[in-house]
Amino acid sequence: MKINNTQPLEYSTEQNQLNILGFWVFLGAEIMLFATLFTSYFVYENRVGNGPSGAEIFELTPVLIETILLLTSSFTIGLAINAMRLNRKKAMLTFLAVTLVLGLAFLGVEIYEFTHYYHVGATLQTSAFTGMLLTTLGTHGAHVTFGLVWGLFIFIQIKKNGLTPATTNKSFIFSLYWHFLDVVWIFIFSFIYLKGMM
């Protein structure tokens, strides 16, 4: 394995560089996936049938809490990568743990939100609007859930194996994924919630 010491550890082998580039290509495809969900949502936004409209069921407080949690977790995973590059294993693991706890809290609030929608009669079958709303939010939530499991395994691997070209590469790719989820959330926050409550 050829190791290039002029680059951060996560870029140090050719395979590592290709992994990172490959993940960016995947994120490009993820942008398009969420674009199709947003498209369907915008097209069906006003097709509420006999069900409630967005303005009637959206609550600002939980949405704002979710936004702050996810924005902060995106910041802490950035700090984790920074600590990783300084070869500070303990600090890196702390920031990663904080990120995962914030992600878990986000998921908790989102689950509360979904039960709220269920109780006010906005289910997947109620109308085109609620169906697409829950599909879009649910796809993002499923991504966060997957990210939490992924992040947990990376945490264990770094704890066991330390900061190696392999584990740093995985961590960096995970950080890209996590930041991407934050970007998607910003669009959900702006164009689903705030637009709906305006």
Next chain:
Amino acid sequence: MKELFPIKQVNGFIFSMLLTVVALSVYFLDMSFELGMTILLITAFVQAAVQLVIFMHAGESEDKKAIYTTTIYGLIIALVTVFGSLLAMVWGYM
């Protein structure tokens, strides 16, 4: 301790919080739909760019060109899908 909180990322975080507050103004202030949407479009895309450049280090490696190409390609397809569909299925019938 200080090296664990690089100024660039701290500023990026504060800036993204500020953008969130600006976006919230569409909820708390009384404004027209057009003005509100303009504010939201600007704050959302600026915020996405902050994440991409500061936190995701999009421009730091030698694959910079390929990374920006694949992101912008995804973005163009996304915008064409969203606005093309709105044009064909919603705006034309208002």
